[in-house]
Each structure stands twice: as structure tokens, then as C-alpha cells.
Amino acid sequence: MADFGFNEHHQSEIINYMRFARSKRLLRLKAIDSCFEELKDSRLVEDTYTVDEVRDMLDGLQMVVRGEVEMELINTAHTNVLLLRQLFSQAEKFYLRLQSDVSELENRELLEQVAEFEKTDFKITNKLNQETSKLKLAPLNEGGVSELLNKEIAKLQEDNNKLKSRLRTLESQAMSVLDEKAKLERTLKDLQRTQGEQKLSAQTKEINNLEDTVAALTEDYERSLSANEATQKELKESLITAKHELLRVQEQLSLAEKELEKKFQQTAAYRNMKEILTKKNEQIKEIRKRLQKYEPDD
Structure with a gap:
């Protein structure tokens, strides 16, 4: 045969x-x-x-x-x-x-x-x-499907499964780095807030008092819209004066905060934390580049 x-x-x-x-x-x-x-x-x-x-x-x-x-x-x-x-x-x-x-x-x-x-x-x-x-x-x-197509499909499925597994690993690493970065950022904020709370407490109270005063004057002004022009003018002047005072105090507070931040940045704890955050940001950029090889952005 x-x-x-x-x-x-x-x-x-x-x-x-x-x-x-x-x-x-x-x-x-x-x-x-x-x-x-x-x-x-x-x-x-x-x-x-x-x-x-x-x-x-x-x-x-x-x-x-x-x-x-x-x-x-x-x-x-x-x-x-x-x-x-x-x-x-x-x-x-x-x-x-x-x-x-x-x-x-x-x-x-x-x-x-x-x-x-x-x-x-x-x-x-x-x-x-x-x-x-x-x-x-x-x-x-x-x-x-012919045997050739079955083999080709099986090969493609195997490659696809490997890529999916690799992608899940990279995503897990990326999430881990992001979580660690978030923890470090919260720790840094806590340190800044702890060191600045004592010096800013007095300014914060004054600002709160002025804000309460402005709120009260604003409320009085709104209630007295129907009053005579003289009373309205006086309330406006009081409100403007209070706002000017508030701006002045806020400016002083801003200067105090900048001074405090400048002193804090000179501390060893801040420099160490800043260096850790910089390294984590570089790791995130590298992982994103690797992820784009498998799922490029549209």
C-alpha cells in the first residue's frame, strides 16, 4: 500500500x-x-x-x-x-x-x-x-481544528498564561511599593505635624478666633441688609478691617510655617525620610516601565 x-x-x-x-x-x-x-x-x-x-x-x-x-x-x-x-x-x-x-x-x-x-x-x-x-x-x-492549529493554540495559551502570571507578579510588586510609599508619606506628615503643633498652636487659636469673628460679622451683615445705609457701611468697614487683620495674621502664620519647615528640613530625620521616598519613587517608575511592555497605554 x-x-x-x-x-x-x-x-x-x-x-x-x-x-x-x-x-x-x-x-x-x-x-x-x-x-x-x-x-x-x-x-x-x-x-x-x-x-x-x-x-x-x-x-x-x-x-x-x-x-x-x-x-x-x-x-x-x-x-x-x-x-x-x-x-x-x-x-x-x-x-x-x-x-x-x-x-x-x-x-x-x-x-x-x-x-x-x-x-x-x-x-x-x-x-x-x-x-x-x-x-x-x-x-x-x-x-x-487540525492538529497543527491545536498545537499552535496550546502554545499561544501557554505563552498567554505565562504573561498573565508575570503581570500579576509585577502588579503585586507595584502595589507593595505603593503601600510602602503611602506609609512613609503618612509617617512624614505625622512627624511634621508633631513638631509644628506646639509652635503653631497659638497662631492657630488666633486664626480660629479671627475666623469666628469674621463669620459672626458676616452673619450680622447678612441679617442687617435691610438696615439703613449708615449701619451697612459701618458693618462693611468692620468686616473689611477684620479681613485685613485675618490676612495679616495668615501671612505671619505662613512665614512661621515656612520658617518651621525650613528648620525641619535641616533635621536628620527629614533627610532620611526624603531619601527613602526618592528611592521608592524610582522603584515605582521602573515597575511602571516594565508594566507598559505587557499592557501599553492606549
Whole structure:
């Protein structure tokens, strides 16, 4: 039995195509035989012929036979194109690109192997003939994914799982660094607030008192909108004076805060904390760059 390296399904498809090709070949041979029979019946009616008459009969027969052979060759080429069209259409559904080696079509060894296959393997039992004759060229998407596609899909899934695992690891590292940064920032704020609370307590109380005064004056001003113009002018002046005083105190407080911050920044605890935060920020930037390799921003 000839071995083409195909599975049982593809082997039966080859048998179907060879059966089709043989039937077309037999029909064309019958047509050629009929040409000769027609010549015998229509022209060979005398005992002797001249050279010109024989030449004329042979030329006519040559034209008829040539037409039959040419028609069969053209039909065979077109049929092969339709067969390739079916195969390529199925391959393109799964984004495959089939290739053919035209030089292999003249490989004598392979041609002899096909001839041997036609003589031996093509002669199967009637039961198998009946079953395979009913089969059609099934699209790949209806008959299942081929072994090549299954392997490729499995490989892609494995790569995808590895990327997902790597991404989860990077996300976990990023979250850990962010949490640590947040803790350090809270610690720094607590240190700043602790050292500044004592010196800013007096200014804070004064600001609160002034804010309460401004709020009370504003409330009185709103209640007395219907009063006379003199009373309204006096309230406005009081409010403006209070606001000016508030701005002055806020400016003093701002200067005091800047002075306090300047002194605090000179302490060793602040410098250490600032250096830790800088290192964590660099780690976050590096992790973000690594994350963008797997999930780039739109």
C-alpha cells in the first residue's frame, strides 16, 4: 500500500478525487474512440484511396482529436484550480498560508508512487466505496481544528498564561511599593505635624478666633441688609478691617510655617525620610516601565 503520510480522512479524499479524475479521463477516451469510429463509418467506404484523400482524412481526425485532448487538459487544469480554491479557503479561515512546490509535480518517483497507489490502494471494497463516495470536502471549522492549529493554540495559551502570571507578579510588586510609599508619606506628615503643633498652636487659636469673628460679622451683615445705609457701611468697614487683620495674621502664620519647615528640613530625620521616598519613587517608575511592555497605554 502506498503511504503518502495522510490520515484516513485525507486518504479517502484523495481516493474520491482520483475516482473523479478517472471517470473524466474515461469519458474523454470514449470521445476520442468515437472520433475514430465516426471516421471509419463515414469516410472509409471505398477499397482504395489516394494519398491526398488519406492525408485529408488524417488531418481532419487530427483536428478533432487535438480539440478533444485540449479540452480535457483545459478542463483538468480548471478543475485543479477549483480544488485548490476549496483548500485555500479553508486554510484562510484559520489564517494559514499554504505553499506549493511546482517542481514536485514532475517528480518521477512520486508520480510512480501515485500510479502504484491508483493500481493497488484505489481498488477498495464496495462498502468502503459507498461510504467514501458520500463524503464531501468538509470545512475545517465544521470538522474540528487540525492538529497543527491545536498545537499552535496550546502554545499561544501557554505563552498567554505565562504573561498573565508575570503581570500579576509585577502588579503585586507595584502595589507593595505603593503601600510602602503611602506609609512613609503618612509617617512624614505625622512627624511634621508633631513638631509644628506646639509652635503653631497659638497662631492657630488666633486664626480660629479671627475666623469666628469674621463669620459672626458676616452673619450680622447678612441679617442687617435691610438696615439703613449708615449701619451697612459701618458693618462693611468692620468686616473689611477684620479681613485685613485675618490676612495679616495668615501671612505671619505662613512665614512661621515656612520658617518651621525650613528648620525641619535641616533635621536628620527629614533627610532620611526624603531619601527613602526618592528611592521608592524610582522603584515605582521602573515597575511602571516594565508594566507598559505587557499592557501599553492606549
